[in-house]
Amino acid sequence: EPVNKEMMKRRGVFPLRCTVQQYAWGKIGLDSEVAQLAAHDPAFQLQKDLPYAELWMGTHPKAPARILSPNNPDQLLGDWIDANLWALGDNVAKRFDKELPFLFKVLSVNKALSIQAHPTKEHAEGLHARDPEHYIDPNHKPEMALALTPFEGLCGFRPLKETAVFIKSVPELKVVIGGQLADELVATVESKSEKEAMAALKNCFTHLMHCPSDVVQTQLQELVSRLEDHPNDADLYERSLGSLLLRLNSQFSGDVGCFCIYFFNHITLQPGQAMFLGPNIPHAYLSGGTVCACNHLPVRFNADNCFRLHRVHGMQ
Secondary structure: OOOOHHHHHHHOOOOEEOEEEOOOOEEEHHHOHHHHHHOOOOOOOOOOOOEEOEEEEOOOOOOOOEEOOOOOOOEEHHHHHHHOHHHHOHHHHHHOOOOOOOEEEEEEEOOOOOEEEOOOHHHHHHHHHHOOOOOOOOOOOOEEEEEOOOEEEEEEEOOHHHHHHHHHHOHHHHHHHOHHHHHHHHHHHHHOOHHHHHHHHHHHHHHHHOOOHHHHHHHHHHHHHHHHHOOOOHHHHHHHOHHHHHHHHHHOOOOHHHHHHHOEEEEEEOOOOEEEEOOOOOEEEEEEEEEEEEOOOOOOOOOOOOEEEEEOOOEO
């Protein structure tokens, strides 16, 4: 029997039993905000030496939550909603075809995630049609991340003038994006031709992502060695984002993604601050705890859909 509507209104909130995802990039044991939350469930068994990366709260078939209500102590949240559509509200139920129209995730990030971007609705449909095995959902994935702890990420391309400054001050960067292309970007930024500058940016970033791995590794090692040889050179570290570069390289040595810090905005959110990740915005989460709300219009927006520019685990 479904929960009585009036009783539900009086009770207000029922607990959920949520699925934990133990991806390798998660924080370990009780250092993880995910594990700390999951530990409130008596059925959860903590393994202190394993990562706890994500806690999913929603009806996504990959990791559906269960609702712990008096009449149904262990029922799939999606099944409960089907039997209690009033809980969605008439407008939401009608607009989203009787589906819960969002997926909440708690993330606890210890190591950098892949650089990725979420497709538009049209692009997602095309990717799914061409390659449903890898793109399992035809929906897009706009996302909001709300920091629970100091939370660090890369999001969107920097102002072009900032990348131009890095090209001038980090010679290894100029090598991996191509000397001529780098000079063209600097020149177009200085000429204030936005159309030409955007084209130059596209050429530089494309060249970086296709740069031979041996060239990337050699130049990255030269930059790392230069930083390690001058640990007290504050100007060098500031001009090259040295501390961030060394940290990412320590996690994924020789990875081309380390050079992306010179192209993307480096953002640190304080608890309660948030950032929005729209379609086609490249981003990567680097460290900290956050609540993410994902949506997928117009059919349902609790899918798990993205395409990766680069896998920081060494796969492109």
